Each structure stands twice: as structure tokens, then as C-alpha cells.
Amino acid sequence: MNALNMLKDIISQLTGVLMSVLVLGVVAGVVFGGNVPFVGGVLDGVLGLVNSLGSNGLVGLLVAGWLMTKVE
Numbered sequence: 001m002n003a004l005n006m007l008k009d010i011i012s013q014l015t016g017v018l019m020s021v022l023v024l025g026v027v028a029g030v031v032f033g034g035n036v037p038f039v040g041g042v043l044d045g046v047l048g049l050v051n052s053l054g055s056n057g058l059v060g061l062l063v064a065g066w067l068m069t070k071v072e
Contacts, residue, residue, distance in 0.1 A: 022046075023067055 025042025
């Protein structure tokens, strides 16, 4: 049981790091444009995801709010 808890903690920490990198990529893409090395395609990827979820403006607002809550 201890090994499962340890695995759960590792996955949780990795997810937190990946979410931070995703948010950093979005912010860098917005602030510096799409020409930022390493994170240039992140903003395009997130925008593509939002567009695929629906063309309603509420979806974009919900995703933006969700990304902001992950910055902690």
C-alpha cells in the first residue's frame, strides 16, 4: 500500500510540474508572441484545443479560468 501512495505522490508532483510548464508556455506565448523557443507551439496547441471544444466564447473563458487556477 505504501508503494501505491508513493506512486500517487510522484504522479501528482509530475502533473503539477507539467501544468506549470503549460501555463508558462501560454503566458510566454501571449507576452512574447509565437516566436519563443521551446514554448512557441504551446499557445497554438491550447488555442486549437479550445477551438475544438467549441466556438462558444464561454468555453474559452472556462479554459482561461482553469489555467489561472493551476498557477498557484
